[in-house]
Amino acid sequence: MKKHIFKLLAFSLVALLAIGAQADDGFFSREGKYNGEDRGKPVMPTQLNATWKQECSACHMAFPPGLLPATSWTKLMTGLDKHFGADASLSAAQASEISAFLTKNASNRWTAKTAPLRITEAAWFKAKHNEREVASNVWKRPAVKGPWNCSACHAGADSGDFNEHGVRIPK
Ligand code: HEC
Ligand code: HEC
Incomplete structure (x- = not known):
């Protein structure tokens, strides 16, 4: 009996930790293992840099540092x-x-060893934009251009707002 209670407690603790981390916007691999890749929060600081804003938005949006x-x-x-x-x-x-x-x-919460050059290569990005969310042919639409073009679908991308409720995929 005691053993069962302990198991139950241990299980609840693990479940609580998992839920806590998820609510925290952590990312879990399919196997349920936390892979440590995480966007900082907020992804766009309140104090912006004018040189960055000007030079890094010449060819695409100025990607949020976080x-x-x-x-x-x-x-x-x-x-x-x-x-x-x-x-x-x-x-x-x-x-x-x-x-x-x-x-x-x-990002101040990135504990994984990964350091991709592309945002779109990160595991969290791939997980949030899996085939179910964005079918592979959608990325090639002229209005989308490519996965790097965040603002095509995220209206608030420029200010670092990627909330799922603001997503609109152009036809
Ligand atoms: C002369 C044009 C140009 C300028 C200026 C420029 N970029 Fe880029 N950037 C590109 C191109 C082209 C790509 C690749 C887009 C693609 O995948 O087709 C890219 C991609 C990126 C990516 C990867 C996007 C992804 O796929 O996740 C990052 C990050 C990035 N740029 C950051 C910057 C930063 C920071 C600056 C300012 C220092 C900057 N860029 C200035 C042309 C530019
Ligand atoms: C073709 C449209 C499209 C493009 C382009 C796109 N996304 Fe998304 N994004 C989505 C969809 C669809 C979702 C999932 C929304 C949901 O969960 O309901 C999503 C989800 C996200 C989320 C998670 C939001 C949340 O509330 O959990 C983040 C963060 C994000 N995208 C960032 C980016 C960044 C950064 C870029 C550019 C490098 C980008 N996206 C480019 C369509 C797009």
């Missing part, structure tokens, strides 16, 4: 001349100013 860990931003900022097939080079002063802003406001 969507990647600091390691990712550091890697990305040291390879701007070969930036996903584009040349996004900046002066050394601008690059270091932007780098400081991005790393300071990077």
